[in-house]
Structure formats: C-alpha cells, structure tokens
Amino acid sequence: MVVNPKYKQVFVLSTAMLSFISFWKASAIVLCDFGSSAFYSGGIAMRAFGPAFPWFILGVMLFSGVMLGVYTESCIMFTRGGLYIVVREAMGKVMAKLSVSALLLDYTLTGPISSVAAGLYLGGLFDNILPLLHINWQVPSRAFAVIFALAVTGYFWRENIKGVEESADNNLKIVSFVAVVAVILIVWSGFTLYHRGFTLPPFTPVFTDEALGWTVHFPWLKAVGLVGIMMAFGHSVLALSGLETLAQVYREIEDPKIENLKKTVVIIFIFSILFTGLLTFISALIIPSDLIAGKYAENLLSGLALELHGPYWARLFMQMAVVLSGVLMLVGAVNTSFVGANGVLNRVADDGILHDWFRHLHKKYGTTHRLVNIIAITQILIILISRGDIYLLGQAYAFGVMWSLTFDTLSMIILRFKKRDEEREWMFPINIKAGNVYVPVGLFAILLVLLTATGLNMLTKKIATIGGVLFTTTFFTIFHISEKMNEKKAQLYAEDDESDEKMNLRREADISSVLPELTKDRCILVPVRNPNNLVHLASVLETVEDENTNIIVLSAKITSGIQIGGGEAMSDEDKDVFSAVVLLAEKYGKTVKPIFVFSNNPFYSMAQVAQAAGADEIVMGVSGSTGAEVQMERLAMAWGMLKKPDAPAKHVLARVVWEGRQMTYQLS
Amino acid sequence: MIRQPAGVSLSSLINPENIIFLDGKPSKEEAVRLLTEKILPRVSALISRKALFDRVAEVEKLNPVLESGFYIPHAKFPELDGFHAVLGILPEGFADPVTGLKVKAALLLLSPHKPAFFQRHLNILSLLSQTFQPELIEKLAALKDPAAVCSLITGK
Secondary structure, eight states: OOOOOOOSOEEEEOSGGGOOBOHHHHHHHHHHHHGGGGGTHHHHHHHHHGGGHHHHHHHHHHHHHHHHHHHHHHHHHOTTOSHHHHHHHHHOHHHHHHHHHHHHHHHHHHHHHHHHHHHHHHHHHHHHHHHHTTOOOOOOHHHHHHHHHHHHHHHHHHHHHHTOOOOHHHHHHHHHHHHHHHHHHHHHHHHHHHHHOOOOOOSSOOOOHHHHGGGGGOTTSOSSHHHHHHHHHHHHGGGGTTTHHHHHHHTTBOSSHHHHHHHHHHHHHHHHIIIIIIHHHHHHHHSOHHHHHTTTTTOHHHHHHHTSSSOHHHHHHHHHHHHHHHHHHHHHHHHHHHHHHHHHHHHHHHTTOSOHHHHOOOTTTOSOHHHHHHHHHHHHHHHHHHTTOHHHHHHHHHHHHHHHHHHHHHHHHHHHHHTTTSOOSOOOSOOEEETTEEEOHHHHHHHHHHHHHHHHHHHHOHHHHHHHHHHHHHHHHHHHHHHHHHHHHHHTTOOOTTGGGGSOEEEESSGGGTGGGOOSSEEEEEEEOOTTOOHHHHHHHHHSOTTTEEEEEEEEEEOSSOOSOOOOOOOHHHHHHHHHHHHHHHHHTOOOEEEEEEESOHHHHHHHHHHHHTOSEEEEEOOTTTOHHHHHHHHHHHHHHHOOTTOOOOOEEEEEEETTEEEEEEEO | OOOOOTTOOHHHHOOGGGEEEOOSOOOHHHHHHHHHHHHHHHHTTTSOHHHHHHHHHHHHHHSOOOTTSEEOOEEEETTOSSOEEEEEEEEEEEEOTTTOOEEEEEEEEEEEOSHHHHHHHHHHHHHHHHHOOHHHHHHHHTOOOHHHHHHHHHOO
C-alpha cells in the first residue's frame, strides 16, 4: 500500500481573473466603451456649437492619442492601477477619493448614455422600417429609448449579479463587425463625396446660449479665439470617455505585457481616428446641417447611412447595419459601465475606504451584489431623469471624463518628481533631464490644456457642474465615512466574520477536481509560502511559455492530523500569499492556477499535487530555516513515499531558486 | 517491483551484516544511538566517534519520521567517498514524539558531502521512502532473521 496523506480542504482561487488576453482583445474591450461615443458625440457637439463640430471631434480623437500616451506611462508604472491607485500614490488618499468619485460619474453615465443612444438609433430605424411593413405605430423616439435603456440596464443588472464576466471574445466580435460596417461606410461615403462633391465645414464654433452656460455672466469671457476653441473642445470631450478602461484591462494583457500595451494603444488610436473622428467628419460633409441639427441629431451615423448616394433599399440596409453595430457596441458599453464601476469600487474597497457592507458577496453567485445594485439603481434613475435626452446626458458626462483625465495627468507629473528613482520602461515624450528627474514638459502642456478645458467646462455646462459636484460629493462622503468606520473597526481589532468571502475562492474536497482544468502540454508546480519571497515564481513567470505550460502555484497550510472535513478557513496571511501571487502573475501577464491546501506536511502536498498533475518541474524558493539541501531531501523522501510502484517512468526536475542561484535535482 | 534509479541499488546498501533488531521499546534517541554504534566500525577510519555521534544527533532533530512510519536519519560527511547504511528493525516500535507515528523500521544513512554524490544521495532517500511502505514494514517487524529481512527488501 502506498501511503496517501489526504488534504483536509483544497481552496482554488478562481482562475477567471488570472487568464490573460491578447492585445486585440484588450483593444476590443476598450473600444467597446471608448469607440461607442462615435454614435452620439457628433450630434451633441453639433447642438452645442453648430456645424464646426466635426473639426473638434476629430481634434479630440487626435488628443486621445496624447491621453493614451499618459495612460500608457501610468499603466506601466502600476500593473493593477487605474485612476485611484495613480492619484493615491501621487497625492494621497483624499485626492484619490475625490478623483475616483468623479470617475464613478463617468462610469455611471456610460450606461445611461449608451443605452439611450442605442434606443434612439433603434427607434430611428423602426421609423423607417415599420411603414414599409404597413405597421403604423408611432412610438416617440425618446420614450422608446428610455424603455429600451431600462430593459438593457435591467438585463445587465441581472447578468452582473450573476457574475457573468465581460467576454473579451464577444467584444472582439463586436468591434470586428463594427469595423467592417465602418469600412463599408467610409468607402461608400467616398463614392458619395466623389459623386456629389463637398464643402468643408466651418471652423468657427457658434455657441447656443445654453452651451455658453454661466459664461454669459462674464462679458470679458468671449467665446471666440482660443477661448472659443477650448469651449468647443470641452463640449466635444465626452468622446474621450472610456480611457480608464485601458487601465482596468492592462492587468489582463498577456506577456509581453508592455509591448502588447503599446500595440493596444496604437490600435485604439487608429480605430478612434477612423471610426469616431473620420465618420463624424464625413457625416458633416454628406448630411445637410439642418438634418444634423434636426432629424439626425440623436442618430448621426444612421443619418450618414441614409444620406449616402444610392438606392433607398441599399441605404436602408446600410442603416440597419449601422444600427445593429451601434446597438451591439453601445449595449456592450453598458456592460462595461457595470463591470468598470464595480471594478473601481472593489479597488477602492481593497484600500479600506468602502465599508464592508458594500462588499458583501451574493450567497449564490459570489458577486458584490450591493455595489451592482447601487450602480443599476443610479443608472435607472439617471435614465428616467434624462427622459431620453441624449444632449442632457452628454453634458453631464463630460464632467467625469474631464476631471478623471486631469487628475491622472497631474498625478503622473507629480510621480515624476516623487518617484524619480523608479525606472520607467516608457515615458510620455518631451522631457528635460535635470539631475535625476525627467521634467515632464509634455505632460505639463497636456495638463494646461486639460485644466483650461475643465475650467471652461465647469462654467459652460451648468447641469454637468451641478450634477457632477453633487454626485462627486455624495460618493466622496460615502468613501470618507466608510474609511472612518473601517479605521474604528481596525482599532477595535474586531473579528471579521466574513473575511472568508472577500477573496474569490472555490472550495474543493480533493485536488482531483482541479486536474481537468490543466489542459496545457507542460506543467510546473511552484510552491509558495511567504508573500515576500516569490523570486522563484518570478523566475518561472519570466521564462515559461504561457501557451503550453500550466503553472500551479501551491500554498500549503500545515495542520495536524490528516482527516478530511475539518472545515478550516484561510487566514489573512494565507490570503496575502494569494494576493501577492496574483499581482505577480498580472505583472508578467501569465496565467497561473493558485491552489491552497491544508496538509499535514508541505512536501507531501508538493509531491502529491505534482504527481497527480503530471508536473514536469517543481520550482521552490529557498527556505531560510532549513536551506536548499534539506528542502531537496524532504522532497525526495516525500516523492518516493507517495510514488506508486506502477507509475510511468517520468523525469521531474526539482529546483530550488534564490537570488542569482539555483540547485537542481532530477526526481525519478 | 520498484524501479531503481540509475546508480542506486538497495542490495548495495542493505545486506544481512548491516541489519540489526532493536528489541524492547527503545526511544527515538536510543534507537538512533544504537544504529550509530552499529555503523561506527565501518567509518571509524575516516570519522571520529565524537564527530559521528554529534553529527547524527544533530540531524536526528532535523529528519522527520515519514508518514509511512519509516524513519531515515541521514547525515553527510565530507570524509566519505561512499554510502553506508544500517537498518534497524523494531518489532515493538517506538512512538515518534513529534508526530505520534509508530516507527518499526529505521535506517541510518551516511553519505558523502560532495556535490557529485548529492543526486545519488537524494535518489537513495527517494528509493528508501518508496520501498519502505507500511505493509512491508509490518512484514519486516515480524521477521527474526537479517537474511530474511534483506531478502524481503531486495527481492533476492
């Protein structure tokens, strides 16, 4: 009989968060949010300052390249970053709370503006199709948009409670389809322009009183010249919404991470220029201004399809394709808003500034359902208050976008001085080296533009300013009170009854249930114990091929006895190990399978898991208490003791790795 | 039949001359001391009695009893150029004070402390752990003759 010490419990960290995606898929996720503004930003800008809008939308898209550069530098500095982390590192927690409150407004409004826009596009299509089918229903487009938006929000509310992950595959399919439609539109538009000729739109913005906001009370602040340009820029800047998604998705980008991030940024930039910038511009060349301001104000790209040169049936098919692509992309953006807002709130919660009540996990689905409920209810209220007015939503939207970008850029400037010794693999261009500091001249210029536009936006957009300040203040207050409550709780050393539920863990009775998930050709087992001693894991992540190698990261907690069903729970220290493992995997963009076991002997656990999984290699970190030789001896004994006599002959390499050195042994 | 790693064979390590029966109920320390006494003549030309006993006593604390109830106190000496072992059979066994496991077979292994021998040292530990499973240990504990013990272990 071969001795077979059993595990009491096996915890498996959910692998969903540890699977990594290609730069194509990362681009698609960002574009589903970032690119969706093409469907409404032109119409909103037109209403604010007239026919000059395409220049400014194109300008904003060019500016997106600059902001993508800023985000590239911040992503590289913080793998698990995003606005909150970046601002916290640069300016502390108070400013971080403030910035993330503004960001939440951006994410929260992404849902309503996208779903309402999708409803308006669909409503416009039905207006054309229903009469052809002899159905004489007259549905007010905004009422239909509100109903549609509520339905979509309700659907994604339910899906996010159930914890359905945002599918990068679906995003890629949607963006691919949208790209095909866009190419057809561009080619057909080129033919139309060739056939009809065109006149470039005027460059001078002409603001409505509504678009001038409070500036009408400041006679010295004329909406002309540079001020006018910055005002118009501010009215177009909502097209920049979605860049934060890049920071959220960066942790999921596969190895080589930085190279893939750069490719992602280039794809996003090209797509945005061609899709949002060029199509909006072409729309202004083809559609008469009065139709843009009237009939197509809320579905500009539908208008472009219908105003092309060709038979009506063909244009109607084109409109159907545009609406289908728009609905898919915009509806995808609704989901992104749920996932993004939930992700940002969870990031904030990790830092102790959101009360545990908010973080309670759904009993059945294990999702942060209270956060999802708050996001959904807020979005539904916004949809109802807007009554389907996309212009109103667009005005409010810019507040969160502008402040998020401003905070991010300001933080990156501060970090240049604060973290001057930290080596950066990429820096936003135009820097002057002074001592050991790269003075960020380029970033200063960007900040100046952002501050000017943000300041003017505050003055020109009454609703955005009032709503934005209210929203931001509300969330800031919630964060502040939560943080104080959490601090008191920490001082009392209160037991956290639900600490088990904070990590996305799956409990298994035995290791065998995990084995079918290991589908790659090779397998490396990496035992870990100390979150501060993961040099060996880093060496594995640095060298292995993710495509063909499973990396099992095993953490074993020693408990006496070997009976099953002890009902043990993971301690905070155990979770710290897992968190460090996840962070490292994200840094390298490689998939790992973290497994936590309760065992009576760590070497038996290693041997048993390695033999069960058919591991090709076991890579250990050096133990400070015993040393590498003793570790090898114990592994060899455990290996032999557990090895079945009829086990197939297989050579397994055991390695103990520490800084600059390693010891190897062939287990047989 | 257990497949033996290259360069390692149980028959070269265990023979009737280096098998002893430890009757009664010796403690873990006593058992290790008796095994050390038995192996001393074979290495005394290279290692002093004191150095041997001190080193074995030291590693005895480090080496855990295996879950199978087999105990392998092992020590490495730079003076050695070969492997030496003594197998002790304890019909009544002793209880390991750390784990409470009943130990009825213990093998003292002395290995050369040289890089060229480390792989073989580990192979021997692995092979011994694989060989001495609870069923075998129970059978060994019932035997009275070193030759029979050797034959049961090596299959010869």
